[in-house]
Amino acid sequence: MNKDANVIIDKVGRDLYILRYNDTDTKYFEALWEIPEGVTYNAYLLIEDGTAILFDTWKKGLDSEFVNALNSIIDIRELKYIVIHHTEPDHSGIIKTLYEKNPQITILGSSMANKLIRSFYGINPRFKAVSDGEVLTIGDYKLTFIHIPWLHWPDTIATYISPINTLITCDVFGAYSIPKSVIIDDIPEDYIVSMRKYFTNIIGFYRDNVIKNLDKVLSITNNKIEVIAPSHGAVLRGNAVGRAIDVYREFALKIPRDSKIVIVYSSMYGFIDSIMNYITQVLNNWGFRISVYRFTDKERSNIGDLIGDVNNAFGIVLGISTYDTEPFPLMDYIIELLIRKLRGGKPILIITDYGWGDVVPKHVKTRLEKAGFTVIDTVSINGQPTEREFGRILGVLQNLKNFK
Ligand SMILES: Cc1cc2nc3c(=O)[nH]c(=O)nc-3n(C[C@H](O)[C@H](O)[C@H](O)COP(=O)(O)O)c2cc1C
Ligand SMILES: [Fe+2]
Ligand SMILES: [Fe+2]
Numbered sequence: 318m319n320k321d322a323n324v325i326i327d328k329v330g331r332d333l334y335i336l337r338y339n340d341t342d343t344k345y346f347e348a349l350w351e352i353p354e355g356v357t358y359n360a361y362l363l364i365e366d367g368t369a370i371l372f373d374t375w376k377k378g379l380d381s382e383f384v385n386a387l388n389s390i391i392d393i394r395e396l397k398y399i400v401i402h403h404t405e406p407d408h409s410g411i412i413k414t415l416y417e418k419n420p421q422i423t424i425l426g427s428s429m430a431n432k433l434i435r436s437f438y439g440i441n442p443r444f445k446a447v448s449d450g451e452v453l454t455i456g457d458y459k460l461t462f463i464h465i466p467w468l469h470w471p472d473t474i475a476t477y478i479s480p481i482n483t484l485i486t487c488d489v490f491g492a493y494s495i496p497k498s499v500i501i502d503d504i505p506e507d508y509i510v511s512m513r514k515y516f517t518n519i520i521g522f523y524r525d526n527v528i529k530n531l532d533k534v535l536s537i538t539n540n541k542i543e544v545i546a547p548s549h550g551a552v553l554r555g556n557a558v559g560r561a562i563d564v565y566r567e568f569a570l571k572i573p574r575d576s577k578i579v580i581v582y583s584s585m586y587g588f589i590d591s592i593m594n595y596i597t598q599v600l601n602n603w604g605f606r607i608s609v610y611r612f613t614d615k616e617r618s619n620i621g622d623l624i625g626d627v628n629n630a631f632g633i634v635l636g637i638s639t640y641d642t643e644p645f646p647l648m649d650y651i652i653e654l655l656i657r658k659l660r661g662g663k664p665i666l667i668i669t670d671y672g673w674g675d676v677v678p679k680h681v682k683t684r685l686e687k688a689g690f691t692v693i694d695t696v697s698i699n700g701q702p703t704e705r706e707f708g709r710i711l712g713v714l715q716n717l718k719n720f721k
Contacts (some may be wrong), residue, residue: 320382326389327499329544329552330481332458334362336386338375339495346493350518350621354511355495358407359548361485362390363478365456370398372476372485373548377410384414393418400462401426402487403473404433408548413438425453427464429472447474450537463537465489465530469520475534482543484534489527490561491515492550500544502555509564514625515549516568521628521658527569531562567629571662574629578605578717581623582636583612583645588670588700589636595707596634596668599714605631612647620651624658632664632693632717637681639671644681652681661689664720666713669697693717 325337341355358375360383369391375383387393396419401409404426412434416422420442424434428446435441447453449464461477468489476485492511501508520527535542545553545561553561567574578600584590590613597607608626610618627633635652638645644652665685669677678695686692694713698706 320379321385324382324386325499326386329361329500329546330483332364333478333481333483333546334364334390335499335546335552336360336362336375336383336390337499338379338382338386340376341495343376346518346621351619352493352621353619354493356493356549357495359546359550359552360408361546362387363455363458364391365458367395368398368455369396370400370455370460371396371415372400372546373402373408373487374399374411374415375408377406380411380414383411384418387415394421396422398422399424400460400474400476400485401430401434401472402475402485402548403470404430404437405470405488406437408487409434409437412442413440416440416442425462427466427472427474429466429470430474433472461537463534465526465534467523467526468530469523477534477538477542479541482538482541483546484538484542484544485546487548488515488519489530489547490545490553490565491519491547494550496551498551500552500554501557504553504557504560504564508551510625511550512561512564513568513628514621516565517625517628517658518621521624522660524569524571524660527565531565531569535562571628571659573631575631576605577608577626577630578632578634579608579610579623579627579630580634580636581610581618581627581648581651582634582668583638583648584636585614585638585640585645587613588698588702589638589668592668592670592698592702592710593634593636596710596714599711600634600718603718605718612645617647620654623651624654627655627659627663630663632666632720634666634668634717635681636668636670637677639669639674639677642674642676644669644677652684655690656684656688659690664691664693664717666693666717667695668710669695671697671699675699691720693720
């Protein structure tokens with residue numbers, strides 16, 4: 318396959334280029350998250366008065382494609398600086414090749430990035446650690462480096478370029494998917510879903526740092542940002558800028574949007590399946606929007622989608638089979654992801670089902686409560702539920718419905 322066909326080179330400002338790679342090969346982002354929708358890696362290149370400054374690169378392994386793309390705009394020997402906003406190899410992956418082609422390059426980044434590029438790539442390039450708020454003037458452009466640590470690595474920085482009021486944010490404001498347009502002026506609903514999936518999967522664990530860093534960036538830039546240029550997905554401009562900032566707050570704070578309830582369950586032989594069909598019907602009748610994620614002998618839902626969907630849901634229903642005296646392994650894994658990526662703050666109803674030893678509910682309840690979730694109740698069923706047990710389930714669903 319000609320991978321160069323996946324390359325997009327475009328302008329996002331008079332002197333600012335985007336070099337975008339549409340990755341449709343990666344099945345599991347970070348070897349973990351299912352992404353049939355694909356992902357892009359966006360690098361940016363500013364050329365002013367004969368000085369070329371590159372902001373990030375692409376994923377490790379795309380060296381020849383990146384070099385070809387860069388060569389189509391400049392001679393690599395003209396490249397003076399590379400800003401590394403974050404050293405994860407989906408963005409820093411080409412620096413070794415670039416350094417070998419032009420050892421005069423100076424890399425700019427946080428002091429942590431300096432350590433990481435040496436340990437990841439075994440190179441010893443010129444490096445200038447930029448301090449928080451440090452300004453670099455290149456011709457008419459003023460580049461302000463802003464430290465936004467732990468979004469989602471310790472090394473993370475952003476660059477604000479004035480007078481074009483463009484904020485290069487690396488992973489922050491990024492999204493999965495391969496948007497048709499390089500730049501969008503409004504954010505369609507399905508793109509918000511892609512942004513949220515990316516946010517929850519990748520940045521969710523560090524969500525407490527989002528608001529703090531967002532406020533810092535807005536204050537340093539005097540709320541004047543006109544363009545947000547992230548490293549994944551579309552460049553945001555016009556109405557999309559304010560909307561992205563608003564939805565990021567909603568993501569970080571897990572604010573319930575519409576009345577969505579996410580149902581997640583395992584069912585080996587269909588017992589929990591029948592309970593969840595009943596629950597879905599009841600919640601539907603009450604006017605909730607329902608998403609169902611199943612782990613059965615026929616279906617294995619997309620866990621990355623699930624974690625994204627749950628972030629702004631009203632509540633969660635978990636259905637967990639007992640397996641070798643423990644929660645069903647995939648549910649155990651999902652509970653772990655909910656704890657790490659959501660970090661509590663949602664009501665959860667737990668339904669468990671067992672054959673000969675009712676051991677799961679207590680264990681799961683304690684674990685979720687310790688992580689900051691509100692466990693509405695646990696209902697434990699032995700095989701097929703009786704009419705009475707269906708009545709009990711209806712009662713606990715009322716409690717979930719009335720949760721404030
Ligand atoms: C591979 C396997 C392991 C199981 N391990 C346990 C167990 O350790 N303790 C228990 O009480 N039941 C165990 N069960 C029984 C199931 O938890 C029980 O049948 C339950 O109703 C399954 O619901 P489901 O078909 O919706 O998954 C096991 C079942 C299977 C198939
Ligand atoms: Fe990253
Ligand atoms: Fe990334």
